[in-house]
Amino acid sequence: xxxxxxxxxxxxxxxxxxxxxxxxxxxxxxxxxxxxxxxxxxxxxxxxxxxxxxxxxxxxxxxxxxxxxxxxxxxxxxxxxxxxxxxxxxxxxxxxxxxxxxxxxxxxxxxxxxx
Amino acid sequence: xxxxxxxxxxxxxxxxxxxxxxxxxxxxxxxxxxxxxxxxxxxxxxxxxxxxxxxxxxxxxxxxxxxxxxxxxxxxxxxxxxxxxxxxxxxxxxxxxxxxxxxxxxxxxxxxx
Numbered sequence: 001x002x003x004x005x006x007x008x009x010x011x012x013x014x015x016x017x018x019x020x021x022x023x024x025x026x027x028x029x030x031x032x033x034x035x036x037x038x039x040x041x042x043x044x045x046x047x048x049x050x051x052x053x054x055x056x057x058x059x060x061x062x063x064x065x066x067x068x069x070x071x072x073x074x075x076x077x078x079x080x081x082x083x084x085x086x087x088x089x090x091x092x093x094x095x096x097x098x099x100x101x102x103x104x105x106x107x108x109x110x111x112x113x114x115x
Numbered sequence: 116x117x118x119x120x121x122x123x124x125x126x127x128x129x130x131x132x133x134x135x136x137x138x139x140x141x142x143x144x145x146x147x148x149x150x151x152x153x154x155x156x157x158x159x160x161x162x163x164x165x166x167x168x169x170x171x172x173x174x175x176x177x178x179x180x181x182x183x184x185x186x187x188x189x190x191x192x193x194x195x196x197x198x199x200x201x202x203x204x205x206x207x208x209x210x211x212x213x214x215x216x217x218x219x220x221x222x223x224x225x226x227x228x
Contacts, residue, residue: 004158031214040124042205042218043159056215091158098214100147101166106158 002026004107006092012113018080021110024073025094033104034067034077035091043091049075050098082114117142117210121219129227134193136222138180138206141187146210148189150180153203153221162204165189176200201226 005024013019025032030051035043046065048056051072060067064083069075079086089109095102118141128134140146147166151159163174170182180191189206207218 006158033216040220042207042220044218045215048215093159095214100209100214102214103149103161103164104216105161106151108158109156111156 004092004094004105006090006107006110008110009108010111010113012115013082015084015114016081018078019082019112020076020078021090021092021112023075023077023092023107025075025092026105029094029096029105030072031095031098031102032069032075033093033095034075035093035106037089037091037109039088046077046090048098055098079112082112084114087112087114117146117208117217119206119208119217119219121206121222123222124220125223125225127225127227128196130198131195134178134191134196134200134224136191136204136206136224138189138191138219139187140189140206140208142208142210144210146208148180148182149207149209149216150174150178150189150191151205151207151218152176153205155202159205162191196224196226198226198228200224 032049034046037043046060047067049069067077091109093104093106095104120139149164150162163172165182173179203221205221
C-alpha cells in the first residue's frame with residue numbers, strides 16, 4: 001500500500017537553529033498538506049499545495065516558516081530560526097486532488113523538539 | 116466557518132464493552148465528516164468517512180459512525196472494545212468548496228483488561 005513518506009522521524013534542535021522536514025506524497029497525488037500537531041491537540045493546517053503552487057498558507061508563520069514543492073512532487077518545510085514553541089509533530093499529507101470528497105492520507109509525522 | 120467539537124479528552128472502557136466517542140460539528144453547508152485514529156508516535160489513519168451516501172458509515176476495525184443532521188453529530192461506536200483499540204481518535208470536517216480538513220482536539224481511548 002502506497003504511503004506518504006516523511007523524514008526525519010525525530011529531530012532535536014537548539015533554539016535559533018534551522019530545521020527542515022521532507023515529505024514525499026503518494027505517487028500521483030496532486031495536493032499536499034503540511035499540518036502541525038501540538039501535543040494533546042488536533043492537527044492544524046500550515047500550508048496546502050496544489051501541484052507546485054501554494055493555495056492556502058494563511059496559518060503559516062511566514063516570518064520563520066517556509067515551504068516549497070518545486071517540481072510538484074516532494075516538499076520541504078523549513079523553520080528558521082526555531083523557537084521553543086515550535087516543538088510539535090509535523091505531519092505531511094496528500095490527496096489525489098483538492099476535492100471535498102477526497103480522502104487525505106497522512107504520513108508517520110516528524111517529531112520536533114526545540115531545546 | 117467549519118468546526119468540530121469533541122467533548123472530554125479521555126474515555127476509558129473495559130475490554131469487551133461498548134465504545135462511544137462523541138463528535139459534534141458546525142458547518143454552514145452540508146459537511147463531509149471523518150474519523151481518524153492515531154497510535155502513539157504515529158501518523159493518522161482513516162477509520163471512516165461520511166460523504167452523504169449513507170448516514171450509517173462502517174469503517175475499519177469494527178468501527179462505525181452515524182451522521183445525524185438534526186443533532187449535528189457524528190459519533191463513533193464499536194460494539195466490543197479490544198485492547199488494540201487504545202489510541203487517540205480525531206473527528207474532522209470538510210465543507211463547502213474548501214478541501215481543508217479541520218480537526219477536533221481528539222479523544223484518548225483507554226481499554227482496561
